[in-house]
Amino acid sequence: MRLVLLGAPGAGKGTQAVILSEKLNIPHISTGDIFRNNIKNKTELGKKAEEYITKGLLVPDEITVDLMKDRLKEDDCKNGFILDGFPRNIAQAEALDNYLNEMGVKLDCALNIHVDDEEIIERISGRRVCQNCGKSYHVKYNPPAVNGECDDCKSKLIQRDDDKEETVMKRLETYHKQTEPLIEYYQKKGLLKTVIGQEKVEDTTREVMKALELE
């Protein structure tokens, strides 16, 4: 399956992508994770991306599209992929379409996870991530077994810099202006499915499975 996940930051794309990736045995590709790894490893790409990410802005398309094309060329994408956080504007969606056309393949679905802004702000402000493996938690809704420590690798949990309140508001604005138009873009292509991601993770997963006919 070739799948694009749409939705605001904090809607749960990453969480559902991990579940789907395991079930379908296809890679979960998150541009945000790729950028964060590059920032952590202090690469040239990381330095450039960080300037935009800390301001809640999109990393320029020239950087992002090439990065994605390289990733999609890898062997593990042959049987499908789950894109989480890409495309994030119309230009990126068109670049993805062109690339897939060249490869002679098509997207199966753009799955939109809808969550209201108010809920998004509450979720992101409580989100904590493992500084080592990137696993995501929420202080109230999905706390780790031991406070401040990753269940899996026991490393420290931190708040992402761009999850701090000022940046969250900017990221939401960026989402509404640049990413939300993709809903119509994929609707016109007949690829859009929408689920409500407002409640618990398991509820959203059930809706996702139903929408993708994976039950």
Ligand code: AMP
């Ligand atoms: P995310 O983890 O998906 O919320 O991404 C974190 C940040 O990385 C975003 O706020 C953007 O600054 C940047 N980013 C992630 N994906 C993209 C993309 N497709 N295009 C441009 N910037 C991106």
